[in-house]
Amino acid sequence: MTTQSILKKFPKQEDYLIEILLALQAKQATQSLSESVLQEVATYLNIPESRVSSVMSFYTMLSTKPRGHYIIQICEDVPCMVEDTFSVHDVLQKVLGITFDETTEDKMFTIEHSSCLGHCEQAPVMRINEKTYTNLTPNKIKAIIAEYRGKSS
Numbered sequence: 001m002t003t004q005s006i007l008k009k010f011p012k013q014e015d016y017l018i019e020i021l022l023a024l025q026a027k028q029a030t031q032s033l034s035e036s037v038l039q040e041v042a043t044y045l046n047i048p049e050s051r052v053s054s055v056m057s058f059y060t061m062l063s064t065k066p067r068g069h070y071i072i073q074i075c076e077d078v079p080c081m082v083e084d085t086f087s088v089h090d091v092l093q094k095v096l097g098i099t100f101d102e103t104t105e106d107k108m109f110t111i112e113h114s115s116c117l118g119h120c121e122q123a124p125v126m127r128i129n130e131k132t133y134t135n136l137t138p139n140k141i142k143a144i145i146a147e148y149r150g151k152s153s
């Protein structure tokens with residue numbers, strides 16, 4: 001599906017900017033958007049490229065940097081930090097060999113920071129693409145990653 005064919009699904013109104021960017025990003029193998037795609041969006045909506053860039057930099061779910069197939073967002077708001085006695089990040093770093101804003105060599109996983117994911121009462125919390133995982137423990141995290149690795153083999 002081309003950029004133009006996706007753009008044509010949306011009205012030429014700036015109100016749809018975020019929806020458009022998310023729809024385009026979802027179709028990219030890199031889970032990110034290139035400068036040329038952002039230019040096409042600005043032209044389509046007849047808005048300045050700086051407006052598109054500012055939205056890209058504001059929302060953490062949007063990226064211009066190529067990312068892995070599975071994006072792991074670790075919640076770093078206070079309720080999760082208080083409950084995260086073992087460090088979700090440290091477990092993931094051990095299992096995957098990467099830290100924040102890095103992607104595994106096989107392009108499968110990227111780890112990112114996140115603000116509240118809306119499940120504070122079940123902290124600590126992380127999200128992988130659209131799925132949220134709660135009440136994390138080191139063993140639970142290892143099992144979740146093993147399950148994702150199994151999906152791709």
Ligand code: FES
Pocket residue numbers: 075076077078079080115116117118119120121123125
């Ligand atoms: S603080 Fe982590 S889900 Fe709300």
